[in-house]
Amino acid sequence: xxxxxxxxxxxxxxxxxxxxxxxxxxxxxxxxxxxxxxxxxxxxxxxxxxxxxxxxxxxxxxxxxxxxxxxxxxxxxxxxxxxxxxxxxxxxxxxxxxxxxxxxxxxxxxxxxxxxxxxxxxxxxxxx
Numbered sequence: 001x002x003x004x005x006x007x008x009x010x011x012x013x014x015x016x017x018x019x020x021x022x023x024x025x026x027x028x029x030x031x032x033x034x035x036x037x038x039x040x041x042x043x044x045x046x047x048x049x050x051x052x053x054x055x056x057x058x059x060x061x062x063x064x065x066x067x068x069x070x071x072x073x074x075x076x077x078x079x080x081x082x083x084x085x086x087x088x089x090x091x092x093x094x095x096x097x098x099x100x101x102x103x104x105x106x107x108x109x110x111x112x113x114x115x116x117x118x119x120x121x122x123x124x125x126x127x128x
Contacts, residue, residue: 069097
C-alpha cells in the first residue's frame, strides 16, 4: 500500500473544502480522521495541519489562533512564534482557554478552521 504524505492529505482536504458547502466540512474532517485511524496514521494529524496551513496561508500574513487545552498553557509567546514558523507567516496572534473535558491535547481554531487534536475529540471521532 502506497503511503500518502501529510502534504497530499492537506492538499486533498483543502481542495475538497473549497468544493463542498460549509455544512459538509465536519463530515469531511470526520472522514479523514476515520481513514487515518483505520490506517493507524493518526500521528500524522499535526503534520497535516501544518501542511494545510502552509497551503492556505499567504506569505507575510498575520494569523489568529485560538487554542483550547485541558490545562493552562505557559510560554504562549514561544508557542505563537513556533506556530508562525510552522504556518509560514510573520506573526500569530494566540489566545488561549482551558477546558478540562478535553482530557489532553488541544483544539486549535485557525482563522475559520477548527482542528481538534484533543483526546476527547479524537475518541469522539472514533466512536461515531
